[in-house]
Amino acid sequence: MPAKAKYRGRFAPSPTGPLHFGSLVAAVGSYLDARAHGGEWLLRMEDVDTPRNVPGAAAGILATLEAYGFEWDGPVLWQSRRFEAYAAALERLIAAGLAYGCTCSRKEIADSGSHPAIDGGLAYPGTCRDGLPAGRTARAWRLRVNDEPLAFVDRLQGRVLQHLESDVGDFVLRRADGLFAYQLAVAVDDEFQAISDVVRGADLLASTPRQIWLQRCLGYATPRYAHLPVASNAAGEKLSKQTLAPALDVGQAGPTLVCALNFLGQGVPAELAAAPPAEVWAWGLAHWAFSAIPRRPSIPLAILRYAPAFPRRPASASGRS
Numbered sequence: 001m002p003a004k005a006k007y008r009g010r011f012a013p014s015p016t017g018p019l020h021f022g023s024l025v026a027a028v029g030s031y032l033d034a035r036a037h038g039g040e041w042l043l044r045m046e047d048v049d050t051p052r053n054v055p056g057a058a059a060g061i062l063a064t065l066e067a068y069g070f071e072w073d074g075p076v077l078w079q080s081r082r083f084e085a086y087a088a089a090l091e092r093l094i095a096a097g098l099a100y101g102c103t104c105s106r107k108e109i110a111d112s113g114s115h116p117a118i119d120g121g122l123a124y125p126g127t128c129r130d131g132l133p134a135g136r137t138a139r140a141w142r143l144r145v146n147d148e149p150l151a152f153v154d155r156l157q158g159r160v161l162q163h164l165e166s167d168v169g170d171f172v173l174r175r176a177d178g179l180f181a182y183q184l185a186v187a188v189d190d191e192f193q194a195i196s197d198v199v200r201g202a203d204l205l206a207s208t209p210r211q212i213w214l215q216r217c218l219g220y221a222t223p224r225y226a227h228l229p230v231a232s233n234a235a236g237e238k239l240s241k242q243t244l245a246p247a248l249d250v251g252q253a254g255p256t257l258v259c260a261l262n263f264l265g266q267g268v269p270a271e272l273a274a275a276p277p278a279e280v281w282a283w284g285l286a287h288w289a290f291s292a293i294p295r296r297p298s299i300p301l302a303i304l305r306y307a308p309a310f311p312r313r314p315a316s317a318s319g320r321s
């Protein structure tokens with residue numbers, strides 16, 4: 001596919017908690033790839049799932065990014081203010097016969113012979129595709145998919161292939177609680193912000209075919225994708241709030257940036273281990289080597305060279321391995 005002329009990258013955190021090392025890796029990778037291409041780097045606050053937003057988290061994320069020396073282009077895009085844009089996209093899909101109302105409860109889907117989806121949950125078996133049973137109203141809205149192979153070539157992870165119908169099923173665009181789904185919001189916003197290059201964690205690799213399908217249904221361009229390895233703990237679990245990833249320490253910005261760069265295979269000179277963020281950025285901007293990024297979906301933090309001291313799991317949980 002033709003790349004858009006101008007490189008425009010983005011970082012799109014969800015304000016469900018403070019930034020942690022895993023989020024920093026995605027921020028650093030997307031930022032340096034954009035700058036190395038002479039491109040722009042936009043910030044989007046993915047607060048569309050309002051019940052999951054944690055009060056103060058968005059402000060904390062912005063303050064942390066500033067303390068770490070990130071400079072974004074233009075104003076922050078807030079998904080919570082984009083309701084009309086998502087509604088308009090859904091209307092278009094409904095009008096085109098591509099999206100339809102679904103009345104199924106979770107239990108009905110579980111009882112209807114569905115099988116596991118590629119990234120958790122159940123693949124929707126298409127129950128409401130041809131219309132709702134009389135007397136029932138739509139709870140959610142879903143996008144029709146098919147079972148043609150949908151493939152793309154990720155700049156890091158290589159070729160990714162899904163058959164959306166069997167791997168995912170017709171997926172939700174607007175949930176029963178009225179909120180728009182991440183998949184729709186991200187497709188609409190990547191187009192709205194004219195993103196040419198998505199650089200993010202490989203935990204989102206399995207979502208990408210859904211987003212590409214949405215782009216095609218809405219007549220959008222498809223950006224290039226690079227899915228970075230995600231940091232995992234010794235047990236192989238992705239760093240996240242659930243796995244007790246600590247919040248980034250704003251007093252340790254330089255060393256933690258060094259650590260993120262090394263995680264991305266950049267081989268920062270040892271002299272910079274205790275340097276202030278500006279010096280680390282100067283080195284990173286001058287030496288960014290995309291080709292040095294490990295082409296793996298995840299990397300345990302234990303193999304890092306300049307790993308900052310990550311708190312261990314509580315002693316009670318550490319006897320498992």
Ligand code: GLU
Pocket residue numbers: 011012013014046186200201204
């Ligand atoms: N908001 C998502 C997250 O924090 C990232 C979505 C994306 O980069 O497309 O995991």
Ligand code: ZN
Pocket residue numbers: 101102103104126127128129
């Ligand atoms: Zn249904």
